[in-house]
Amino acid sequence: xxxxxxxxxxxxxxxxxxxxxxxxxxxxxxxxxxxxxxxxxxxxxxxxxxxxxxxxxxxxxxxxxxxxxxxxxxxxxxxxxxxxxxxxxxxxxxxxxxxxxxxxxxxxxxxxxxxxxxxxxxxxxxxxxxxxxxxxxxxxxxxxxxxxxxxxxxxxxxxxxxxxxxxxxxxxxxxxxxxxxxxxxxxxxxxxxxxxxxxxxxxxxxxxxxxxxxxxxxxxxxxxxxxxxxxxxxxxxxxxxxxxxxxxxxxxxxxxxxxxxxxxxxxxxxxxxxxxxxxxxxxxxxxxxxxxxxxxxxxxxxxxxxxxxxxxxxxxxxxxxxxxxxxxxxxxxxxxxxxxxxxxxxxxxxxxxxxxxxxxxxxxxxxxxxxxxxxxxxxxxxxxxxxxxxxxxxxxxxxxxxx
Numbered sequence: 001x002x003x004x005x006x007x008x009x010x011x012x013x014x015x016x017x018x019x020x021x022x023x024x025x026x027x028x029x030x031x032x033x034x035x036x037x038x039x040x041x042x043x044x045x046x047x048x049x050x051x052x053x054x055x056x057x058x059x060x061x062x063x064x065x066x067x068x069x070x071x072x073x074x075x076x077x078x079x080x081x082x083x084x085x086x087x088x089x090x091x092x093x094x095x096x097x098x099x100x101x102x103x104x105x106x107x108x109x110x111x112x113x114x115x116x117x118x119x120x121x122x123x124x125x126x127x128x129x130x131x132x133x134x135x136x137x138x139x140x141x142x143x144x145x146x147x148x149x150x151x152x153x154x155x156x157x158x159x160x161x162x163x164x165x166x167x168x169x170x171x172x173x174x175x176x177x178x179x180x181x182x183x184x185x186x187x188x189x190x191x192x193x194x195x196x197x198x199x200x201x202x203x204x205x206x207x208x209x210x211x212x213x214x215x216x217x218x219x220x221x222x223x224x225x226x227x228x229x230x231x232x233x234x235x236x237x238x239x240x241x242x243x244x245x246x247x248x249x250x251x252x253x254x255x256x257x258x259x260x261x262x263x264x265x266x267x268x269x270x271x272x273x274x275x276x277x278x279x280x281x282x283x284x285x286x287x288x289x290x291x292x293x294x295x296x297x298x299x300x301x302x303x304x305x306x307x308x309x310x311x312x313x314x315x316x317x318x319x320x321x322x323x324x325x326x327x328x329x330x331x332x333x334x335x336x337x338x339x340x341x342x343x344x345x346x347x348x349x350x351x352x353x354x355x356x357x358x359x360x361x362x363x364x365x366x367x368x369x370x371x372x373x374x375x376x377x378x379x380x381x382x383x384x385x386x387x388x389x390x391x392x393x394x395x396x397x398x399x400x401x402x403x
Contacts, residue, residue: 012133013367020352024361035360035390037379040178040331042242045381049243049284050294056287057246057280064279070272072099072250076285080235080250083289089223089254096253098267099285101277103208103234103249108134110204110232110251113266115140120167121204122160126153126334126370128178128206143168144369152325153180153334157191164195170202171195173222176209179368179377180334181309181327183217189225196229202260203231208249209330211240211295214309217328223254230255237281239331240295241288246281305331305380308387312380315391319398332377334365339374343401346373353401358393 024034036044043049057064071077077097084092100106111134115121121135125144132142145160147153160171173192176183196203205222213219223231236249253260298305309327316324316335321342324335337350344350347364355361365375380387 008137008139011136013129018367020348020355020364021361023352024355027355027359032359034355035382035386035393037382037390038361038363038377040239040379040381041244042239042331042381043244045383047242047298047381049246050241050288050291052287052291053237053241053243053284057284060283061280064283066279068276068279068282070268070274070276071095071097072277073279073282076248076282077250079286079289080252084221084223084233084252084254087221087224089221090227091257092223092252092254093257096257096264098251098271099277099282100249100251100271101247102238102244103206103236103251104130105247105274105277106234106249106251107131107206108137109267109270111135111138111140113270114138114169114202114263118167119169120165121169122163122171122201123369124155124172124174124177126179126365126368126375127172128174129368131172131174131206132369140169141167142369147177147180147182149325149336152328153177153182154184154188155192157188157195160192161195164199164201168199168201170204172204172206174206175222176207176213176219176329178209178330179332179363180325181330181332182325183213183219183329186220186225189220189222193222193225193229197226201229203229205231205233207233207235209239210235211293212299212305212331213329214299214306215328219329223252226255228256230257230260237284237288240293241284243281243284243288246284247278248281248285250285304383307384308380308382309333311384311387312378312391315388315395316378319391319395321398321402327380331381332379334368334375334377336365336372336375337398341403342398343403347376350374351376354394354397358397360390360393 080097115138117139119140120143135142146156231254238244321338351364363377
């Protein structure tokens with residue numbers, strides 16, 4: 001008799017590390033050299049954690065041997081409070097800050113503490129797929145609102161409003177956006193806040209890439225736009241500070257927090273049940289937020305991320321039959337290909353065959369709950385010469401597969 005996985009996992013997907021990524025691992029084990037453009041993992045491409053963070057962790061290694069407070073150590077949580085105050089976000093209390101094993105764990109805790117069976121959460125399409133998975137794991141229903149490619153992947157506010165029902169509990173905003181690289185302007189964010197206010201919805205603002213923007217684009221924290229809409233903001237060390245493996249994220253509540261005391265009790269309970277997050281990594285938070293923000297030298301003109309973003313954007317748009325909106329933030333581009341011009345069944349077929357024939361690993365658009373069948377995500381963390389190698393292979397692959 002076979003032992004089967006739980007039925008509630010049947011609709012849960014995470015294709016960033018899915019079947020095609022597993023195929024890539026098989027190719028690696030058999031001796032192939034794979035260019036892996038599927039995961040935003042900075043250290044894999046030579047980005048280093050700022051030394052001040054490593055020193056803070058090393059100096060406090062003995063203090064990290066014990067469990068911490070389930071919400072996190074005081075210096076780290078206070079550093080988050082100080083940071084958001086500088087961003088113009090008022091009245092965030094240290095008791096409303098939670099540290100977790102990356103933002104991923106905190107998303108799961110936030111959804112599990114909120115949702116009852118059938119409750120709905122509005123999530124962008126395309127999305128970071130953990131959001132959709134977390135809603136489904138928690139018994140809720142993920143309802144996807146459209147983002148408009150022709151307008152730089154800005155949310156379709158009319159579609160968002162049309163999908164609000166009596167079961168809707170919250171709106172998720174990912175800004176800067178993964179997978180599209182969009183950064184939302186103040187007008188768009190304000191309109192989303194207005195929708196949440198009108199329908200008494202919680203705003204979840206995933207801002208893990210908040211300091212990774214290009215071309216002078218300003219990132220506007222969602223929580224800075226209202227004091228009367230309950231907003232839960234997520235941040236962490238993994239991207240801005242290149243410390244993905246340290247597994248350190250945080251969330252904080254702002255707005256009418258008093259009305260959310262029962263919900264916060266639920267998150268507190270879940271945080272207590274997992275005892276605490278990684279104690280060692282927590283000691284790096286204060287040094288990270290209070291230190292030199294070296295990310296800005298990487299994203300400024302001439303910086304490594306800036307140059308790599310430009311290389312991916314320019315090379316993709318130079319390929320006949322491919323179009324890519326310019327990423328204004330984060331670490332990704334989300335291009336499309338003209339399915340009528342190539343011999344592919346869909347985006348998954350394209351990504352699988354590209355891996356098999358050219359040894360370059362991408363992620364298909366459907367992996368981000370976007371169902372056009374002709375999109376894919378490219379990570380632009382590699383050095384420009386490796387990006388050019390991957391783009392050369394893509395250009396050759398598409399040329400050989402013209403319809």
